[in-house]
Amino acid sequence: MAYPQHTTARAPVSEPHKINIGGLSPQRERLVKQLILERLGDSLEVTELAEACALSRSHFSRAFKCSTGYSPQDWIRQQRIARAKQLIQHTGLSLTQISLECGFCDQAHFCHLFTRSEGINPFAWRCRVVKGLESKRAQPLPAAAQLHATV
Incomplete structure (x- = not known):
């Protein structure tokens, strides 16, 4: 015996406003x-x-x-990575010094977590950031600025 298949149109249910x-x-x-x-x-x-x-x-x-x-551990880890990125970008500290400054137990642990977070190891990230800063400095002046510089 075959049962008839009923299709019903359902109205989309809006998500209730989440209260924290x-x-x-x-x-x-x-x-x-x-x-x-x-x-x-x-x-x-x-x-x-x-x-x-x-x-x-x-x-x-x-x-x-x-x-x-985020769990407390994940939030702390994110803050440590953010701090490490600031130190990498704005200081000449070694990665070992940065890892200790940011509360990581050693450089290997720091590098592992940084790579997992950013998709690139901290040394390569530093090279990319430094290269980016140098290219900003080396950009030619706009034409109006060049006129004033030569006068």
């Missing part, structure tokens, strides 16, 4: 982010961050991820 329930309060989020940024070069434990917010480790981790979209 269960996240950190704005004050706690600011506090913990400031603490992380101040101690970026140090060893940071999630337990310490949770204590600063007067929360259990597990509750803090869930609330932090709810507020930022």
Whole structure:
């Protein structure tokens, strides 16, 4: 016996507006982010961050991820990579010095995480950035600027 197949048109269901329930309060989020940024070069434990917010480790981790979209460890890692990129671009520090300055346990770990994050190792990234800066400096002056330079 064959059953008739009914097709019905369904109206598109709009996504309900997400309310950020269960996240950190704005004050706690600011506090913990400031603490992380101040101690970026140090060893940071999630337990310490949770204590600063007067929360259990597990509750803090869930609330932090709810507020930022990242686990505390991932957010710290992103901040360390961002800091490393600033140091690579604006200082002559070695990659070993940069890795220690940014709180990585050693250069190999730093290089691994940097490459995973940026798709290129930090040495190659430095070469690309330096080459980009040099090409900006070497660009010829516009015609109007050349007239003033020769007069």
